[in-house]
Amino acid sequence: MSDENNRKLLAYLRDHTDAMVEDLKTLIDLESPTLHKPSVDKLGQFIAGRLRELGGAVEIIPKTEVGDVVRARWNAGDGGVVILSHMDTVWDVGTVAGRPTRVDGNLIYGVGAMDMKGGIVIALWALRALRELGLFPDKAVTYMLNSDEETGSRHSSEEIEAEALSHDVVFVTEPPQDGKYKTQRKGSGGITITVKGRAAHSGADHAAGINAIEEMAHQILAVQAMTDYSIGSTANVGVISGGTRSNVVPAEAKININIRATTRANQLALYEKITQLKPVNPEAELIIDGNPGIQPMERTPQIAALFKRAQRLAADMGFHIDEGSTGGGSDGNKTAALGVPTFDGMGIVGEGGHAITEYGEIDSMPERAAVMAAMLREDLAAVVNGAQ
Ligand SMILES: [Zn+2]
Secondary structure, three states: OOOHHHHHHHHHHHHOHHHHHHHHHHHHHOOOEOOOHHHHHHHHHHHHHHHHHOOOEEEEEOOOOOOOEEEEEEOOOOOOEEEEEEOOEOOOOOHHHHOOOEEEOOEEEOOOHHHHHHHHHHHHHHHHHHHHOOOOOOOOEEEEEEOOHHHOOOOOHHHHHHHHHOOOEEEEOOOOEOOEEEEEEOEEEEEEEEEEOEOEEOOOOHHHOEOHHHHHHHHHHHHHOOOEHHHOEEEEEEEEEEOOOOOEEOOEEEEEEEEEEOOHHHHHHHHHHHHOOOOOOOOOEEEEEEOOOEOOEOOOHHHHHHHHHHHHHHHHHOOOOOEEEEOOOOHHHHHHHOOOOEEEOOOOOEEOOOOOOOEEEOOHHHHHHHHHHHHHHOOHHHHHHHOO
16 A cells, blocks of 8 residues: 555655754743643643644633643544644753753754653644645544643543544554554552551560551562562552651551553552552551552554554655553553553654653654654544454
């Protein structure tokens, strides 16, 4: 299914690489920490302007605590594709002044360059290329950008889920993992264990105490031992607190655990195992709190089929793409959990997300935008239905 038009898209995008870099610099300079609504809204207005230029019917969905959601639609009708991006970063306003954007050969270093302003540039230019070359598909295309992904998308989950359910397929412009499109993401949950013991004077009354820290030590080892790398399940005791002073038998200790798993079944099994922990000292009490957490994005046959199609389109345009998995979550976990085939990791190739070393690879932008544009031209409903 060699397609001359896809190669035209790639050529157009490569010809506009410099403009993509300029756009990325502009987006980086519009700093957008999750918790600074005025800044995120400024970025949102800028992107909304771009989407209007691209012929999208733009709507701003107001939010009070975080930045407004920006949504643009092309073509009416059921099905089609919704592209998801997040505008927020983990960096405070003022970070760019201390760490200005810098291009070094093929690399662009910048605040949020990889996570995920590069992904926004890719989506904007995929849409632009389709329009400029008269190749925009007839089906419904929606592009929605939220602004609280880095804190769990609590304020935008409703919109994300509604859009996912009303389209055939979800695209997510998170950065790839080691350059690979993401066809699998782990689910992640938080659990707290509190041990209640009994306080006592460590000198006068040592035997009367029930040492909560000692009890917790047993529980920590038990939780850590639940990690099973062979199936991708991990349990991490990440925070610990307890006791008051060294001459008091501690009455209370607490740990915070993060669990991750690649399938819902494994996630629930791990969660169950933790909730069934019993105190080693029968006089101590365990209080276990939490939930299995956000669901994994499992590599379903539909998701695998989306990647295979993308890989074929890329090969046809003359380059190779790979798929991979990650332990990290994204809004893709939410949409995949609803059963909507989700293609994630469509953003800019790079390294150092959430770190000061963050950079993106410039030449990946036209290629990835071409993959997105070519995928938007495909009958993806048929691709995912054929995989069932
Ligand atoms: Zn991100």
